[in-house]
Amino acid sequence: MSKELQIFHEFLQKKGLKLTKPREIILEEVFHTNKHFNVDELYDQIRRKYENVSRATVYRTIPLLIEANLIKNALRCAAKDHYEHIYGSSNHFHLVCKKCGKIIEEDLKEVEEVLQKYAKLHNFKIEEFNIGANGYCSDCRKDN
Amino acid sequence: MSKELQIFHEFLQKKGLKLTKPREIILEEVFHTNKHFNVDELYDQIRRKYENVSRATVYRTIPLLIEANLIKNALRCAAKDHYEHIYGSSNHFHLVCKKCGKIIEEDLKEVEEVLQKYAKLHNFKIEEFNIGANGYCSDCRKDN
DNA sequence: GTCACTGCAAAAAATTTGCAGGCGT
């Protein structure tokens, strides 16, 4: 029994839920790849090997895996459905206030250098990168 | 005429496209907020002020704004439809290969320190942050 | 045996497309 399955099993038990075959299959496939995935891709991948896991079950299992802390929304997604306007030059990263939405821009250079340093270690060629943080700006911190 | 509108206008001209009223309205609303948005939110916001911009037009304008480099997919989105499994500890950032999907994990500490340094300058309290890069891993660079 | 879970199909929501007229250049 893989470590992930163990974690999932425990999580389900704690919530009075059951470890079923479809859930096992889904978990296994999730951990079988290192790529980001969406429901469609995951479903296809499962369908290539097994017959009987429905899309609905995949949709229903994903929130459980998130709650169990086994998967999360992809970090560097091309967030298909969220956008932000580009603000001044692109050589900045953003500190976005969760309360008032204010965006503070700061210089990217130093952060980028660190990133590139690590990329170089792996002979990895960075084409794009994103850096950003959410939290509370000085004004909104007072209110919390 | 705002700077953004100017950029958009130029972009459209260069492509033989036209600056129409709906496109102007959409652009204006995009830059009217600092928050991330999705089509629905943008559409509602427009509808609160104007009568005649259809959802379809919003959907059709967004790719243009992206191509014009005026908006981009949100940095820190909760990518509603992309997931990744959680891999070892979370104190890593990822270098994701665009070709083979391989994920290289690297230590976050140094990057985080830089981020925190800038946050401190603004008395900003970071609650969450994401860092990641796409590009080509050493294996896949050979093929390009 | 109980109650959560499943697949299926239908429903709802989100996105894309075709079309006939309207409008920027």
Add this chain to the structure above:
DNA sequence: ACGCCTGCAAATTTTTTGCAGTGAC
């Protein structure tokens, strides 16, 4: 005037839900 653009409504695609039978505990 030309041809891109628009709104609308229909089509498609994506996600959620209801239900009756099935299976984990």
